[in-house]
Amino acid sequence: MEKIYHIPALLQPTIQGLKIRPDGTYVDVTFGGGGHSRAIMQALGTQGRLYSMDQDIDAYANRIDDERWQFVHGNFRYLRQFMDFYGEEHIDGLMADLGVSFHHFDEAERGFSFRFPGPLDMRMNQKAAKSAADIVNTYDEEQLCRVLYLYGELKNARALAHRMVVARAKAPIQTIDELVWAMTGCPRESVGERPGIKKELILAFQALRIEVNDELGALQQMLLSARDLLCPGGRMAILTYHSLEDRIVKNFLRSGNVEGHIDKDFYGNILTPFTVIEKGLTADAQEIEVNPRARSAKLRIGEKK
Ligand SMILES: C[S@@+](CC[C@H](N)C(=O)[O-])C[C@H]1O[C@@H](n2cnc3c(N)ncnc32)[C@H](O)[C@@H]1O
Structure with missing residues (x-):
């Protein structure tokens, strides 16, 4: 199709x-x-x-x-x-x-959606300097919390930001799968069956996208x-x-x-x-x-x- x-x-x-x-x-x-x-x-x-x-x-x-x-x-x-x-x-x-x-949500390699595995990208302009991976791996915990709270209106922004910081201390978060795992503790393929977690991820992805593209x-x-x-x-x-x-x-x-x-x-x-x-x-x-x-x-x- x-x-x-x-x-x-x-x-x-x-x-x-x-x-x-x-x-x-x-x-x-x-x-x-x-x-x-x-x-x-x-x-x-x-x-x-x-x-x-x-x-x-x-x-x-x-x-x-x-x-x-x-x-x-x-x-x-x-x-x-x-x-x-x-x-x-x-x-x-x-x-x-x-x-x-x-188109952005449907192209796995653009990294906008957790429906697919892919790089943690989210840049609308493929030549832009800052990707979602840069934000997730370089912002401090307070900055991550601000992004998730302000742009995703996530009540548990602080906990989510903390989980990202703990995960990236072991190894940089480079892919959608790694980010989903860091934030939720479950594999990407399973979040579709968990409405609460899915909603949270939708908002967190939206927040990162807004920040990536200012x-x-x-x-x-x-x-x-x-x-x-x-x-x-x-x-x-x-x-x-x-x-x-x-x-x-x-x-x-x-x-x-x-x-x-x-x-x-x-x-x-x-x-x-x-x-x-x-x-x-x-x-x-x-x-x-x-x-x-x-x-x-x-x-x-x-x-x-
Ligand atoms: C919702 S879509 C527009 C759809 C369009 N109205 C149509 O009928 O197909 C938004 C588009 O705006 C582009 N866009 C978003 N922010 C932009 C910006 N700051 N400068 C230029 N293009 C931007 C995106 O790349 C995307 O292609």
């Missing part, structure tokens, strides 16, 4: 929410399998333009053969620099569908650039899958800054560069049945004033 690269979540509401101008310039900062990008292309006229970014070169296999389309291989934290390079001072809309694609830092930098690049009336549509990234987007659209600091005018009116158009739309039961990974998707849309 042919592998599916990705199934886009909340496709129609995202594209409709962008209110695409046929002759506008748009950016999809998370190209992946290209599902959202293709839908944007369909809404564009002959003068329209779409830049699709991805830091994972694997996504280029899904390229769109169209002269109105440009692939940008890079991290969206450098959105502003890439747009400068292409001579785009302003854009009419931007979307982001954050996190990883099915996902929250990249998101904040991208939002600031998007704010400055968007034309009045231009919209940004952001799909999040994690409470921390959702909070960042929510506060950013309310305040216009990453600190979430609300400025008010003399009369007490909130001063923000955005009108909030969509406050956290989620997938309906029908979509979740076809695409269970859409369950945690949340769509927020803001329009630049």
